[in-house]
Amino acid sequence: MYKIFKISIIFFVLCTFLLKVNIIYAIEDPLAVSNNRFGIHIFAENDLLDAVRLVNSSGGDWGYVTFVIREDERDKSRWQRVFNNLRLLHLIPIIRIASSQEEYGWKELDVDDIENWISFLNSLNWVIKNRYLVIGNEPNHASEWGGQINPEKYTDYLIKFSIASKSASDDFFILPAGLDSSAPNSDVTMREEDFIKNMINAHPNVFDYIDGWTSHSYPNPDFSGSANDIGKGSIKTYQWEISLLKSLGFEKDLPIFITETGWAHNGDSENNHYQSTDEISSNFIKAFNQIWTEKNIVAVTPFILNYQAEPFNKFSWKKSDKEFYDFFYKVENISKNKGEPVQINSWDILANLQTEVNSFGNIIGISLVKNTGQRIWKKNEIFEIKINEKKYKINSIFFDYVEPKETSLMFYIITPE
CATH class of the missing domain: 3.20.20.80 (Glycosidases)
Known part of the structure; x- marks a missing residue:
């Protein structure tokens, strides 16, 4: 009973966090990541x-x-x-x-x-x-x-x-x-x-x-x-x-x-x-x-x-x-670097359609999400979030690429790292 309660609490915190992602605004050092100067x-x-x-x-x-x-x-x-x-x-x-x-x-x-x-x-x-x-x-x-x-x-x-x-x-x-x-x-x-x-x-x-x-x-x-x-x-x-x-x-x-x-x-x-x-x-x-x-x-x-x-x-x-x-x-024809600039990755959860916890304690679900950031989401995306110094990985599957401002169904598995 305690384990179920604990998982429920974690799930509640995760969902609450996911409803609105806080974005930190400040310029990034463009040379702190891989950069293509061309x-x-x-x-x-x-x-x-x-x-x-x-x-x-x-x-x-x-x-x-x-x-x-x-x-x-x-x-x-x-x-x-x-x-x-x-x-x-x-x-x-x-x-x-x-x-x-x-x-x-x-x-x-x-x-x-x-x-x-x-x-x-x-x-x-x-x-x-x-x-x-x-x-x-x-x-x-x-x-x-x-x-x-x-x-x-x-x-x-x-x-x-x-x-x-x-x-x-x-x-x-x-x-x-x-x-x-x-x-x-x-x-x-x-x-x-x-x-x-x-x-x-x-x-x-x-x-x-x-x-x-x-x-x-x-x-x-x-x-x-x-x-x-x-x-x-x-x-x-x-x-x-x-x-x-x-x-x-x-x-x-x-x-x-x-x-x-x-x-x-x-x-x-x-x-x-x-x-x-x-x-x-x-x-x-x-x-x-x-x-x-x-x-x-x-x-x-x-x-x-x-x-x-x-x-x-x-x-x-x-x-x-x-x-x-x-x-x-x-x-x-000159060899170039693969740049990896920082993009804002944020989303809104519009609806949680189905959720369950499997035997490994992972949260599996389907949500309706809106891309509110700058990245174009691929069909398979991995998101990372941190709550109270603990990291969680979200393995997500979309039907198609999701551009900013677009809404899509997201199938996901949330696992602690």
Whole structure:
């Protein structure tokens, strides 16, 4: 009688726990798990199938894609469809938020619009627990910040955005805008080191509000430098940037996201001065195998997978005839890691239809459950829960794959470990 009573109590506690899963919100260290650093920058969501072919090839899984969402594109239905597709394809999004374009270039990001951004971004069911956000783009160019260079205003925006986003969810992973390291001091540009120093002068603790570092590590001059170059204006610009931050008193080790890099090419023509696609193939092989290999690099997303018009067609990995340049295939064939990013796994028990305890003390049952997390449940899933320091394993069987927000019957066996 006591044994039955004890099992009943355990079962009651388990069912009570399962009714609603408590989720701990805080960013995850992307380098604490197996990580596939390969990624690509895309212009439109219809390039996702090509992206997954590139970054999840040759043993890889859960590579990265960087793309832009403008302030006039904040359509929840559209972007939830995109996120759901990314989830199916095992692609991790790095979102760069942007204003909108005017005659002189891009509008300045508006502090008064931050809450609209947070409301929109927080309404989405993200692909993984970390919500990677890049705040703006190259503000050391006047054309990227309302026709002016204003590091103080950018700093204010970055800090206020970080505070607002963390208030909504600690899963937001805030990254600063990538800067143009090759820009000189002029009427329309500012050297990166001067821009960063002005940011620190405006707010000495500005970089305490970021979770990682964004780098535009282009091989200059003219996007045509050697893969062997080092320092500022090379494909190792990120090293120079981190050294600069440390020299200015910022000691925190930041994970690095190289969201833009790559060589301009001559396409199938020999009529321009850029490197041949064969040379670029060799460059990327060397870069991925010998250079972008530091343990603190989370993602490398070269610019850009598919862009057929000026001024960015010289960076495109895809030809106008829908075939790819040779360097696409070379990178596709490089061995990659199987990423295992942290996803929220949560559920609601809508109804317990049948339960019993077998002779081994295991709980066997059928429940109607709703997937309220980020993972797509396979037909056979193993969940683990802990109650009072004791672990329980739930072996589950579903009729089919269960995507987030979907409801399904679950056949399960609960066993203590």
